[in-house]
Amino acid sequence: MPTVVVAHDLPIEGAIRGRRDELSVMDPTELDDTISALRDAEMLICNPVRWDDRLLEALKPGDWVQVTSAGYDAYPVDAFRDRGIKFSNAAGIHDSVVAEHAFALALSFTRNIPEFSKRRYERTWGPRSGLSLKLGDWKNKRLTVYGVGNIGESIARRGLAFEMDVYGIKRNPDDYNGCLPDGHVLPASDLRSVLPKTDLLAVIVPLTAETRGSIDAAAFEALPDSAVLVNVARGPVVDQDALVDALRDDSIAGAGLDVFETEPLPEESPLWGHEDVLITPHVGGRSDTFPKRFGDLFLENYDRLRADEPLINQVI
Numbered sequence: 001m002p003t004v005v006v007a008h009d010l011p012i013e014g015a016i017r018g019r020r021d022e023l024s025v026m027d028p029t030e031l032d033d034t035i036s037a038l039r040d041a042e043m044l045i046c047n048p049v050r051w052d053d054r055l056l057e058a059l060k061p062g063d064w065v066q067v068t069s070a071g072y073d074a075y076p077v078d079a080f081r082d083r084g085i086k087f088s089n090a091a092g093i094h095d096s097v098v099a100e101h102a103f104a105l106a107l108s109f110t111r112n113i114p115e116f117s118k119r120r121y122e123r124t125w126g127p128r129s130g131l132s133l134k135l136g137d138w139k140n141k142r143l144t145v146y147g148v149g150n151i152g153e154s155i156a157r158r159g160l161a162f163e164m165d166v167y168g169i170k171r172n173p174d175d176y177n178g179c180l181p182d183g184h185v186l187p188a189s190d191l192r193s194v195l196p197k198t199d200l201l202a203v204i205v206p207l208t209a210e211t212r213g214s215i216d217a218a219a220f221e222a223l224p225d226s227a228v229l230v231n232v233a234r235g236p237v238v239d240q241d242a243l244v245d246a247l248r249d250d251s252i253a254g255a256g257l258d259v260f261e262t263e264p265l266p267e268e269s270p271l272w273g274h275e276d277v278l279i280t281p282h283v284g285g286r287s288d289t290f291p292k293r294f295g296d297l298f299l300e301n302y303d304r305l306r307a308d309e310p311l312i313n314q315v316i
Helices: 031-039 053-058 077-083 095-110 113-122 128-132 150-161 188-197 217-222 240-248 290-306
Strands: 003-007 024-026 043-046 064-067 086-088 142-146 165-169 200-203 228-231 254-257 277-279
Touching: 003 031, 031 053, 064 290, 077 086, 095 113, 095 150, 095 200, 095 228, 095 254, 095 277, 142 150, 142 188, 150 165, 150 200, 165 188, 188 217, 217 240, 240 254
Parallel strands: 003 024, 003 043, 043 064, 064 086, 142 165, 142 200, 200 228, 228 254, 254 277
Antiparallel strands: none
């Protein structure tokens, strides 16, 4: 009987169990039990939080690893390739949710939601005149989407719906076929040239050797001091020390962060103490529909695997 082992902090197994009669689903909670179960299984579902390199020793040539994230920098992809292990990611199922999360963070700044939330508990109404001058809007402002893949495209479409002037950064702009007009998708080498007119910088580029630390001190210096940064990609894409300095020096207006260099964000991080920072615990791609969204993807790939067809989002 084909067996899949689930290593995840959400009830993924409930969206899979019973939907294929011949498929056995195992959901161990401890690492040792996961390793033991994996030795007799053919498939692993995993997220970065639950991945441990010791799992690699239990995987066999021909096994299949399906991860629940779009990014896969946390996994030993080269080792999978060397050992003949199939590997696929979950690109495409997070697009709208991450885009909504990015704009939830962005709108919290323009509409001053943290201040209003605080006043609710204080039962304080006004003064409306003073509060009104702290409010803004994104219409006609410049949105730069750093990384116009599936999720970046969803962010770009929402930016256009807010009547923003949207630019995208893509490794190979010639491959772009999306919602942005000609001349609005630029190569990574042009990122610095668009930052001085950027009001909202949405970071959604994959973490690679080239993108690691690419939003650095020079990038923050290039941004207007009224700009807002939103990072829903990977923490190390942004130089966190440079970000702290930029916030301290008022070089940018604020940062909405869902990802960090170290997760969970340590209690001693200076980011916790900045009023101009919104922090969410890497939940940008999650919602109450997440198990179902992923379950549908996994089962479609499972059917493809059984039919010896290429997997959706197959990396290896």
